[in-house]
Amino acid sequence: MSPLVSCLDAGWRVGLAGVTDEHREGWGFHGGLGRTGLWAPSRTRAGVRAALLGRRMFATRERGLRVDARLDGVAMGGSWRRDAKNVSNARKAQNAGNVRIALKFDAPAEWGGQGLRVQVLQRGEPVPEVVAEVDFRVGGGVLRFVARVSTEPGDWVVLRITDPGREGDPRAARLPGFRSAGRAVAYLSPFFISRPR
Structure with a gap:
């Protein structure tokens, strides 16, 4: 099972960080190393x-990315509550509902116009299940779309950005939902589904 799934399914409210054990000169400047992007209110x-x-953070191996997302207005890393305002009574009974996702993806100029994909991941075994995916182009402004997700308290939603034009991890190539997605570009911190009010 994926360590990510194990932690989130156990109820851990963790943010996703990219890391590398770096011992070379020029620390932090080599390409392809794990990095963490933070949305901090100040550089203090x-x-x-x-x-x-x-948990206003994302994991990546790419330099210069700025990625942010909202789920029905809730920032990544935050708790989303199912209530009458955002899920109809019929959908409440099914513990599923449509949520509005807004994704902002900024990258260096050489990424301009590049085609990427955002995948909406939720609980699954042995890896998260892809419950929705949308293709987009870098530089196209804020991407807004609706996804149907489980709204069961204790569940979670993770957004995964991929590049379908680049070869993905060979381990992922064997998995449905991940096979055609290509190389992972970024994983955003989870949104946590909380008990309704």
Whole structure:
């Protein structure tokens, strides 16, 4: 089973960070290394601490990315509540509903116009299940779409950005939903489904 799935299914409210054990000169400048992007209110210790505690972060191996997302207005890393405002009574009974997702993806100029894909991931075994996916182009502004997700309290939603034009991890190539998605570009911190009010 995926360590990500194990942690999230156990109820851990973690943010997703990219890391690398780096020992070379030019630390942090080599390509292809794990990196963490933070949405901090300021470039101070307090600002970085607030971003980490709020799980306002994403994992990537690419330099210069800025990725942010909202699920029905809730920032990545936050808790989303199912209530009458965002899920109809019929859908409440099914513990599923449509949510509005807004994704902002900014990258260096050489990425301009590149075709990418955003996948909506939820609980699954042995890896997360792809419950929705949408293709988009870099530089096209904020991508807005609707996805049907499980709204069962304790569930979670993770957005995965991929490049279908590049070969993905060979382990993922064997898995339905991941096979055609190509190389992972970024994983955004989860949205956590909370109990209704």
